[in-house]
Amino acid sequence: MWRLTQICTFLRRSRSAELDRLSRAIRIAIILICVATISFAAPEGARAQGQAAGTAKRPVTIRTFRLTKFYDTPDPLPTAKPGELIRSTTFEEYDLPLHVSAVRILYHSRSASGDDVAASAVVLFPDEKAPAGGWPVIAWAHDFSGVARQCAPSLTRNLQHGAFLSMYVNIGYAVVATDYTGLGTSFRNAFADTLSNALDMIYSLPAARRAVPQLGSRWIAMGTGEGGMAGLGVAELEHDLHDPNYLGSIAISRLADLQDMYIVSGTGDVIEPDSPIAAIGSGGAFAKSAALALLDNTNLEAKAIVEKAMKIAGDVCIYTNQSITYEELA
Numbered sequence: 001m002w003r004l005t006q007i008c009t010f011l012r013r014s015r016s017a018e019l020d021r022l023s024r025a026i027r028i029a030i031i032l033i034c035v036a037t038i039s040f041a042a043p044e045g046a047r048a049q050g051q052a053a054g055t056a057k058r059p060v061t062i063r064t065f066r067l068t069k070f071y072d073t074p075d076p077l078p079t080a081k082p083g084e085l086i087r088s089t090t091f092e093e094y095d096l097p098l099h100v101s102a103v104r105i106l107y108h109s110r111s112a113s114g115d116d117v118a119a120s121a122v123v124l125f126p127d128e129k130a131p132a133g134g135w136p137v138i139a140w141a142h143d144f145s146g147v148a149r150q151c152a153p154s155l156t157r158n159l160q161h162g163a164f165l166s167m168y169v170n171i172g173y174a175v176v177a178t179d180y181t182g183l184g185t186s187f188r189n190a191f192a193d194t195l196s197n198a199l200d201m202i203y204s205l206p207a208a209r210r211a212v213p214q215l216g217s218r219w220i221a222m223g224t225g226e227g228g229m230a231g232l233g234v235a236e237l238e239h240d241l242h243d244p245n246y247l248g249s250i251a252i253s254r255l256a257d258l259q260d261m262y263i264v265s266g267t268g269d270v271i272e273p274d275s276p277i278a279a280i281g282s283g284g285a286f287a288k289s290a291a292l293a294l295l296d297n298t299n300l301e302a303k304a305i306v307e308k309a310m311k312i313a314g315d316v317c318i319y320t321n322q323s324i325t326y327e328e329l330a
Contacts, residue, residue: 065093065204066153071184073118081205082199084108086118094122095157100169101127104154107207109181112190112195120156120184121204121210123212124165125174134216135174136207139201139234139280140165141227142177147191152184161224174215176208192226193278198233201239221249228252239321283310283317 010266047248070089080086086106094102102124109119125135142160153160154177165175178200182189190196201221209215223231228251235249277295279288291309294300314322 001112014283038066046330059293063157065157066148067150067155067184070106071120071149071152071186073106073185075186077116077118079116080108082108082116083203084305085207085210090212091122093157094162095160096124096159096162097166097170098130099127101125103208103211105204105207105211106185107204109200109203110196111181111190112193112199117187118185119181119182119187119200119204120152120154121176121178121200121208122159123174123176123208123215124159124169125212125214126169126172130173130214130216131312132215133218137205137219138165138173138175139205139219139221140175140177141201141221141230142179142195142221143225143227144191145183147182147189149182149184154179154184172211174208176204176215178204194229195231195237197226197230198237201230201234202237217245218247220247221244222252223250224252239323283313286316287313 010161016318069085070087073086084107085158086108088103088105091102091104101123105121105123107121112118140161143152145153145156145160159165159177163175165177168175177215178197179185180190180197180200181187182191190200201223205219207214221231221234231249231251234246238246275288275292277288277291279285279291287309290312294305294308298305310324311322314324
């Protein structure tokens with residue numbers, strides 16, 4: 001006899017051979033179940049035998065926190081500007097070095113369709129006096145963690161990437177790590193919604209500065225896995241927003257080799273493309289389609305195919321423009 005408690009549902013993207021059978025939007029193949037706690041009821045005889053052998057118990061390690069009222073918002077959500085802070089609280093129970101301070105925040109963001117939504121985040125910063133101008137900021141975008149409210153990284157003891165983020169705090173950065181809308185808060189989950197995730201990153205910053213005034217104005221976006229795409233989404237948005245304090249984006253989720261091409265999925269799966277052309281980003285699908293057509297129907301060289309395909313993508317995709325930098329790998 002057994003029981004499962006505190007269950008989060010996870011979705012995993014499929015391998016390339018299965019993609020044709022699945023939704024193009026998010027390409028979900030396998031439903032996995034993340035079980036925070038599994039307990040088994042042993043037979044009476046075995047239980048009695050165990051009690052006779054001794055009463056010592058193993059220490060229990062709590063890896064997740066309860067979803068508290070901190071994450072709740074009124075329904076409907078009172079209207080406010082994106083980036084407006086709803087509430088904040090110091091939180092001292094994360095598994096972080098002693099010199100790293102943590103503050104949870106709840107703030108107004110925007111969905112991909114422009115709706116006012118609430119998102120949660122954690123602000124990490126050095127436990128010491130800030131330099132003149134404040135701590136430079138990294139807006140962090142996490143890897144895939146699940147689709148239920150309880151799967152928010154801010155509800156995990158190690159913040160999913162706590163050791164990695166603490167490294168940056170140790171060298172003088174503050175980190176603002178959004179959960180994304182729907183993880184933690186009660187709004188529609190924005191899994192694999194690059195635009196929504198990117199907006200959550202951008203709007204977490206003004207809210208974080210209100211909660212932690214020691215944060216400076218200069219910032220970069222950084223993400224891994226699914227968060228790598230969100231970081232690229234920030235770069236696309238900032239092209240039009242023109243924030244002078246935005247210094248760029250870093251995506252830690254794609255790799256390329258001079259001999260073979262691979263794409264690393266949002267869940268960390270390494271996928272070999274089924275064609276000699278690979279593309280990522282909001283306009284990636286348009287550019288790849290155009291490049292495949294040019295490859296099959298013309299004798300153009302690789303550089304010419306790329307230039308023409310990117311021009312087509314820039315004309316079709318609203319998040320792609322004609323300001324393009326080309327880099328050729330020898």
